[in-house]
Amino acid sequence: MITFPTAPDVRTTPEGLLWEPSARWVRGRKGNIPVVDSRHPVLVWEPRVPVPLYAFPREEVREDLLRPAKHPLTGTHTGSRIFYDLEVDGELLENAAWTFPADDLAGHIAFEWFRRVGRGLDHWYEEEEEIFIHPRDPHKRVDAIPSRRHVRVEIDGTVVADTHHPVLLFETGLPTRYYMPREDVRMELFEPTRHSTGCPYKGTAAYWSWRGEAGVPDTPPNIVWSYPEPLPAVGAVKDLLAFYNEAVDITVDGDRLERPVTPFTRTLPERSPG
Template structure:
């Protein structure tokens, strides 16, 4: 059975200082640059950045003259404008309550976010989550409907808090005669942006988007660069000859 790593649950609205420099860009302009950001857990699984309003570039902030009464206090809605790029309703600045003086910007209102000098995707990384990529000599076989798709004795195993172990395999160990390139691309806060996705064709049946690769993953996940992984939830995996149960996750 696949190892099940429970998520580190942090109370909703728990806050902590962010120990890293945080920056965000819009249309080539730096909207925010701070070493005073705060993690706020609005939900249990990962936090959001709350930024001191004084660390936003005032030349790029548009006061929309709209006051909101929210769970965390009163807030003034703001937009962003950088050159010819307008992002209305891009966030809010709290004027009272426990996060007074802090701004919460919508992630997708910015073109790019950075922790120190490394780009971060999708949402802030949870400081209580961990992702490790470890080389192994265990034998991994991936199959679907009785057809072997890949088999390797040199996988890289990725252990990520809250997800089943992922097995990344050399491309020479993958039978690409059953794989069809897909235009799908996804992003992960911990691994970066995928460079490739594949669907699996077995006979007349096409199983969409079962495998992926990161050509340029984040620095911490460099061991998986160029390797191929499959959704454990959707294929059959044998580890050292032992069949693993298909885990149930939000990818199932």
């Protein structure tokens, strides 16, 4: 008889939060100071927020480092009841932690992640692996698969990349990204920038902006990115280059793809896809 794993224990609160227990050992630090050490974390999804966060039982949090917030951020984090400032080595980090109003999550405290919002704890670990930006979603999958598809990229009619050796990256909730060998990209049309982003699934990306021969004013900055040291799960994209589907024209095996609408579309002039 074949048996299957039971469905994840996802629960809904009256406030619209989704949450489920996690079996991962999660630790958080501010610098070298341990603040969270939890073997019983829960993952929480807030309404209209595409990525989860962790909340932890109070007994697995250094509550001695928390102070009632002097200037609580009302209206954030789905009606949070209480905000805390975090004091570490004489440094006060405002609104670094909070509690949710849901009865299901009573007795739990959540923390901001510095590399996501610019405040909060700056080092996080699941088991012995450091993670960045936000927790990895157990319901999300990321696959990097080598391919022989013919992929061509154009910007304002100029062919900037053409390859028969892409790696296709399939990520739940996002359009397929086409990573191409550097020799198949006209690198003379781009210039490196100081911009970088972190991804809990892929690693830290470096970026290039379009400069072209005459320039295209409507092309956003940081339109090309690469992972020089990707995480092992997507090692196939190492040093390959991908383009912002939302802002370029991509043709795959002779078919022109429609430009997708994603959470990044509305911020195209301001930021990159991460």
